Amino acid sequence: MDPYIFIHDSVAEISKIMPKEVTNVVIEQNIWDYFCSGANVLIAIANIGLILYIFFRERKSGNDDKEKNRKLGLLKTLIIDYNMDRFYKFYKNVIESTQPLLSEKIDNTLKTDVNEAILALSTEFRQEFVDLFLAIDHNLYNKIIDETDSLTDCITKSLFDEGINLSYKPKFHDEIEAKINETRTNTLKILFSYKGE
């Protein structure tokens, strides 16, 4: 018998006797293939999306870091390096201005003179030091001016509070000296913690 005819006839016979379930299994396998293919496409799209998201986020982050470093560099070279002596001079002058309060005779005239001296020092400090920060960062300026105002306001209130005797040295230390030292430290903290953002 011709082998080819044998194979053809065999295949024809086999297909006749193949159960329907086999045919159904074939159909189900095709659906599963479609599902897997679709899932693969979706996963690929998601991967591309994720890669693009990471790329743009990293690029933005890099630009932000550059800007922060730029601001920090400008703060140091334009302001800090040339003006820190003014910072320390201000606080030294404020301490010196308050020393007359330790005399025994404190009247309203003396209190007024001390208060006006401190406010004048504060104005000078703002013009020569604090305003410089407006060129770098407005929030930084606000923090420093708030801290300075906190000092002057506190001294003013203590001066004209009749319940406080500033000629008594421990009281003078608590109400005046401690506040000056605290403000100086807080302002340094503000400068130190500035990160350019």
Next chain:
Amino acid sequence: MKEKTVINLEQYRAKDNKTGIISKVFTGRDRGKRVREESRIDSLAQNYKKVEIIIPKNIYSINPSFFEELFVYVVLEFGKENFLEKFEFTSEGEYDCNKPLNEAIDRILRSKTALD
């Protein structure tokens, strides 16, 4: 627009609740903001040609922080010259508020310039 209105800072003096002692100073942004809101100074400035601020007796200091917050919007609105023309300051005692007032105006306008 009406002619003139008066804001007397006497009614906005801080008072110690325990001792009843009335403050002899005006300090702080919080206080300035409170007086600005309670007095409705921004609205009065829009509706009146002149606003007189009365500084009471026995006031020894009005600090720039207080003035800065009290007048921040009207100074920005009108500018320094028009603000000083519109607002009159009358002191019933001996206190002269010119220096802290000018310091406050400079700060307000300086901040605005930096933001522009």
